[in-house]
Amino acid sequence: MAKDIKDLGWNELIPGAALFSFSEPVEDVTEVAIDERPYSPTNSHEYSVGDWRVEKPVFNRDYCIDCQFCWVFCPDISIISRDKKMIGVDYEHCKGCGICVEVCPTNPKSLLMFPEHLENEEALAKWPAKEAKK
Amino acid sequence: MAKKYELNEIEVWDGNTAVSHALRQARIDVVAAYPITPSTPIVQNYSKFLADGYIDGEFIMVESEHSAMSGCVAAGAAGARTATATSSQGFALMVEVLYQASGMRIPVVLTVADRALAAPLNVNGDHSDMYLGRDAGWINLCAYNPQEAYDLTLMAFKIAEDLDVRLPAMVHQDGFICSHTAQNVRPLSDAEAAKFVGEYKPVNSMLDISNPVTHGVQTEEDWHFEHKARQHNDLMNSKNVIKRVFDEFKTLTNREYNLVDNYKLEDADIAIVAIGTTVESARIAADKLRDEGIKAGVLGIRVLRPFPFEEIVNALSNVKAIATMDRSAPGGTFGMLFNEISGAMIGSGKSPIILNYIYGLGGRDTTIEQLIEIYRQLDDCARSNQRKYPLQQFIGLRGPKLSFF
Amino acid sequence: MTKKIRNLKELSLSNDRYEGANLMCPGCAHNIIVREVLNATDDPVVVANATGCLEVCTAVYPKTSWDTSWIHIGFENAAVAIAAVQTTYETLKKQGRLPKAAQKLADEGRDIKFVAFGGDGGTYDIGFQSLSGAFERGHNFMYVCLDNEVYANTGGQRSSSTPIGASTTTSPAGAVSYGEKMMKKSIVEIMADHGAPYVAQVSPSKWKDMIKKVQKGYEAKGPVFINAMSACTTEWRFASEDTIAVSDLGVDSCMWPLYEIINERDEHGIIYRTKLNITYRPKNKIPVEEYLAAQPRFKHLFKPENRHIIDLLQKAVDIRWENLQRREEAGV
Incomplete structure (x- = not known):
């Protein structure tokens, strides 16, 4: 996502307010350590x-x-x-x-x-x- | 693999049977339902289709309508095509989850055999349940007879699931008078229906475990407004998809649907605006007045949400007096159709005389004679260009005349 | 597939599917429970959550604290939500329409596990109908009740799980009241009486006991109920570092006995034997008073006029503990 989520207008939001954990597919998350996951901007990990x-x-x-x-x-x-x-x-x-x-x-x-x-x-x-x- | 159901070119089906076949043909993955009069036969028929091997999907016989709609929302979030049926008190119990379905953008199809709301308890048809759900953010399609209930149910899936829409849709029919009245219905074959509805395309499926998704978040003052705005915008714009699907259906079946169902409105001086089976009765009444040379017409609401503002204004632009017919207790104000039709006319700079009739509550029959009398009042107003009757009148009621304003 | 966890070091190899950046209070037991439930398996887990602390603190737009699929619909429908998600999985699997990654793991014998979390409000009270319905229908899922004996999310009102004598914001102790008047509802027995194959009570402080039970839950066919003690630093009013210590006092006083009920069923679903196992027996069963003294929600009970409630609680605990042992011995 190029824009920060905070700057998105109503028309740019994901319908239903769905949030995604990762920015790319992770086949088996139990094999990927925390910190090493492709966190999406909507994951709280970076908070x-x-x-x-x-x-x-x-x-x-x-x-x-x-x-x-x-x-x-x-x-x-x-x-x-x-x-x-x-x-x-x-x-x-x-x-x-x-x-x-x-x-x-x-x-x-x-x-x-x-x-x-x-x-x-x-x-x-x-x-x-x-x-x-x- | 589900068995093919052999159908005749013309079947004699009541509205519930017609809807249950449409649900069967739509190849739903998960139905979660709870029976309630008068939509019970939809749930029963569906169970029988399942028992006889005509359905591949699952049927969850839940313990309440609240759970029925909750199950549909969750199954939808997990990537299933889902639908259910209800009426009245069951609809009322679902209301909380109706808002969650639309807010979470899960394209559930809900078929409603409309019925009065208690108290006093009443099992017969009126539009109290429909009105209760009208602000829930769903697409609302209204059928007047079993054929339309069948057609609109099939179309509801295609509209709701369209990737530009992704909103839940209700298909309304009048309890008993449509749901339990057998008429000729021309169904599609199973294959034609399946092809028309199409494969279900899951969006943000919870079962796509490589892309975990969070459904049903909390948004507070910094986000809620934007999400509701987006939802409203998409519901308003669903009109285009509805029209497209109506056109595709006409190409397939030669049966035509429009956002509003106009009857002899081109040259009409007076018009009745109604929803449901009363639209068909009003057409008969209008013809009787036309026999006398009075130019009467009928506007049937086919799509209640999104509200067909332009179509209503266009159809009624030259009408001098309008009767808005509300089959739901107005609860301390005008009926919904009066408010919305009045708003539409004023909003487009028109000022016809508009009267509000409350009718048919709890399944009270509304006769052709009563509808003719309404037309006579309208004619009286139109000729004199004066509102000669109260703004709100109850019709078909025992006791002294009840009217307001 | 049951994960091999012989000791804590092996468990510590787990990669959490839950993020620490959430809005739960410092020291919240809910989080410890969630971690133990998710880390007890390496199979994919999909979660439904009833409205409550866990829900409002982990999915506040625009951030999610879940690294696995999660759904919240309402307060009273987490059980039917997870049941419907599981039903969708079954039908899509049968129809060959599962998403690729899920199909691949299913082929390896790693079917998705379906878990619902609800607080005692969403479980004992407002969500009970949906929970009971889902258990009667026999869906294949595990319901975990995060039991902090209070409506914590809305500011500490009593629930039907609140023990007698606790001061809550709707059963406050006062000049003429000792606080909550009702005894706690026996949710474990109620859920076992639905005929569920596996029902257990756990405390996150006894991690090994809890992991073992959760794993039995994952293996069971049918609905599983786990009642997890969730010591609440905010509403029980103890210091945040004492969560584990308070939980242990609950277990060691037998206020929160650890046990399981297994309904053994034949292929037709007929229960031919019910077993109750006490899974933890305190070496020294400590007086209930010690557990109560650690939590200011019970502070007023130590006034002379309220001491009879402590005696009553002790009596109730002793009778229950005896009954559990009798059931265990009798194998019923």
């Missing part, structure tokens, strides 16, 4: 909901055991996992709910919430030590 956050989850590879709890319980598909390995957080789609931190089983946690404005390097430098068993 960011990152500005909903006041705190962000920061990932610390050093303690992660790749259990994938954060991946399965993330409501917003914002835990990036490839080949069974936890890679990081998709800050465009993370709304900052904090579930990933709560479900993280390691000690210390491999994911922690930090203020949105803090650089990740700073956050990692402040990482707490292992908590003693109560």
Whole structure:
């Protein structure tokens, strides 16, 4: 689509307001990773909901055991996992709910919430030590 | 593969039988329906055709008319040709989904045997259901007899599914008086009908899994208006496709259809405007007046939506007095035809005398004598160039005369 | 084709067909449920959605958050919508008119799966007629109820799924009211009594149990009902990071027992055996009070004058839990 959707007049709209996920056919979507799909301009993928956050989850590879709890319980598909390995957080789609931190089983946690404005390097430098068993 | 149904050149069919054969011949993929008087035989006949092997598609015997129309919309979104039938309360239950069908641009065909709306409960014919759905964004085609109900049902698929239209279409016939009255009908053969209607061309099918599509979105103040404008525009322009399909049908069958059905209007001084079987009665009444030298004519609405503004104005441009006949309780104002015909005439700079008659509610018979009396009132007005009668009168009603304005 | 998912690492290889850029609240369990349902299979899935949070937050023009075909018509018709889409699939397949990609996967034994999502409003209440009709007719689809026990989309009004004692905007707690007066409707048993081959109650927090049940649902022939606990951070008023913890409290207190009902049917559809299996037994069945305390919607119950409702809820939970165990033992 040459024109931005926002600039379209009534006469240029798709009848019935149908929206399309992709701009070209994808034979089997389960074989194409998110981010690698030919998203159409009417797919929300390019939208960011990152500005909903006041705190962000920061990932610390050093303690992660790749259990994938954060991946399965993330409501917003914002835990990036490839080949069974936890890679990081998709800050465009993370709304900052904090579930990933709560479900993280390691000690210390491999994911922690930090203020949105803090650089990740700073956050990692402040990482707490292992908590003693109560 | 469905069996071929052997048909005679002339069949004696009532309106429901005629419509059910048209549905069978249209080779519908999914019918979702719920029976209701007086359209029940359409649903029953279709079930029997299916049971006897005359239908390839599926029939979902849903639990309500709401689900009937919902099923049609969803099947249409999945790439199926779909249709259903209803009347009255069933139509009323469908109304929510009628708007969804047209807004989602799913070309469902709905055949309606028009019937009164409760309360009080009534199973007989009037146009209350038709009027209830008139703003739903559907194409509305109106039949006056079983042959027309058959013809218009076949044509409805071709019109609704046209890629320039993609809007749902209703085919109306009067409950009982048309739906249950057997007359001679000349059907097409199964092959001719199938060829005329054509293969269904799915648009944005949900089952095309390589191109996932989202149907039934939400649009708020920033988009809703544009989508409704587009929908209205396409409905208004569907007139051209309707005319083209009417022409193609005439070439095939020699049966002619027009947006409005004019009867002796060329030189008419007075005219009745009506929908449904009353159009045929009015023609008989008009002839009787013509025998007396009074130039009477009839305008039958064939296509209620899109509203045939130019055709109505052209047909009535020299008429001095017009009776608009509304077979639906007007609910606190004039009847719909009065408002729309008046608007059309004023909008084109004409000012004939226009009267509104409310008639035939709940299947009350309307006689030739009553129609003649209406013509006499019109003649009186036309000759004196004065409106000598109330703007709105109820006719055929027991008790004191009821009129307004 | 059943997808092999032996552990969470294997499940994590799934490529989601749902986009994170949606308007659901942070911490919403609906999204976790949708992901688990879609990721439980690699077969194509087509979705119908009742009006509700999930619908209004994922298809706001001009953007869709679905990477698979999806339809919404109204509040009360998701069941018939998916049934009609599935019927279309059947007839087009029989007539050899399926779109190419769908035909190709069907030839590989990967028929499209048909799923409907509805909230408890669209399922227990306004959509119940359409749901019941579709189950009676036996269409081949899976209906997933996203049960957050409230009309969340319209601002937290009570539904017939709201538990007794919950404060909602139409059953508010007040000086002379302890909140909702009715007991929650037993939707799982009602749907099982339609003769459905498979009906189950799940919690997204118990992902393995849930995936297993969803997969059984995909394999079943006929209508399948899955009642999914959807802890609602907005209307239950807990912090967004606590969704999983609150869900677990529901399961561990047996307020939300995890079980399945299987109607075994012969080739004529006659049910010759009904089995009820409890699929998760808490090691320590915690008091209902702990579950209630985690959710401010029940805060007022801890006032002395309302404590009897906590006792009542505990009693109701205990009786139900016992009944479930008795049914399981008796194999009925």
